[in-house]
Amino acid sequence: MYSTSTQKREWTYTPEKLAAVRLETNIKFREKYESVITPEELELFVTPEEELRMQRSIEDAALKFADKFRPHIWPSVKWTALAFFKRAFLVWMVMMGCFYLAMKIDEFYITIDDFVKNMNVGDPRQNAERILKLEPELMKVLNYNLTVHCPYRPFEGHLMDMKTRMLLLNFDLESIRRDSMRFFQNALQTDVLLVYPPSQIALAAINFGCMLKSDEILREFLRKMIGIEEDSWSARDVRPEDLEKLEKTVTRVNHIMREVEKQFVAVTEQERENHKSRLSQIQNLLPILNERRKEAWRAGGCIGQEPGLVTEAPVDSDDE
Known part of the structure; x- marks a missing residue:
């Protein structure tokens, strides 16, 4: 039941709280790299408003992917996948992994090989490996709350x-x-x-x-x-x-x-291409910044936890 679910307890917000979470996540991301980033590189980082618009662009592309997917997927799979994505985007971002996980949760059986056949970019084998590798990380980000109540x-x-x-x-x-x-x-x-x-x-x-x-x-x-x-x-x-x-x-x-x-604002093709370019630049920059953080940690005598390592935290189980 929705009234007693983790969806209501942990993933339902007021508009004000949602805006605050987005701002906090954006600030934390910037602070993570502020000691190793140059002013020119910092310009690539987006504001919370730009980030939200970028999220809408990814959602638009994801829904187009879903509408073309064969076999035809259930509406509840789309809703579950987008729910996972919106939750994860508040902390982290990944889309195709959300869809494949949603299919499992919604019992819409399809093999990973058949799934990646529907993707029109990248190498199928590499896509499959990336999606399967991301799945446990995605579930951790979602706090293992995998039940989504659809309308x-x-x-x-x-x-x-x-x-x-x-x-x-x-x-x-x-x-x-x-x-x-x-x-x-x-x-x-x-x-x-x-x-x-x-x-x-x-x-x-x-x-x-x-x-x-x-x-x-x-x-x-x-x-x-x-x-x-x-x-x-x-x-x-x-x-x-x-x-x-x-x-x-x-x-x-x-x-x-x-x-x-x-x-709801329709995403233009030009806007989508701009977002893809910006995301690509950010993705290429992050490994460089992470390596700088590790170098700074080593130069400082390896004090504290090594940058990039994640400490496991206990989580509650999902809905009965």
Whole structure:
């Protein structure tokens, strides 16, 4: 259950906390190399805002990879993979490893050889070795919290409930599925899955799909689900707590829709190429900086832990 999961306890943030974590991670990364980096090299390092935009570019490329993947992967695999990536990006960044791990967690069986066949860059053997080598490191970064609650199951549940409770609708509820899936796809390139419960994201997707039909369908459905009868003759027939619950849910759903609309920005090809170039430069620079840190450590008499070594820390188990 989401309410008792590690996802809610450890990987759900307020927008303010999320911004603070990103800033702290960015500062820590800069401080790690400040003693060995030149001013010219420092210009390659990105600000938190640039880093977030770079993350969106990687997510966009990852979703294109997922849409072309064969065999066709489940939507929940995409959601799980992007959830892993967004969590890991707060500490570290890697994408293809997230997808392959998500497939294992979601029981979407595929061999590593078949997986790398879908990658259009790099040598297949080297890609496979890199992904498998990164997997234990990725799980460590995720604190071994590998259960991801996706909004697709509550979406199907809400849709089935609507079909049962709202028999007088003058359109087929299945017709909203295409727009709702587009909403989910756009949501994957925003922060909503790090901030809101999956059931509320699912309601937002349903509301998004229904908007062209009527903007009152969700409210009507929630009234029926909460138990507010339409033939109540006065406000005295309705419990105040039920009305409050209705309004809070509608407000939250509308807020999620606005957040997806505000945060989702299509990535241009030029922007993607610029990000790839910047990332490549940073990746080429990091081994040089790490070697400088080791040289400084040796020159200082090898005091303290050698730079680059990671100390294992005990972790809690994941959801039951």
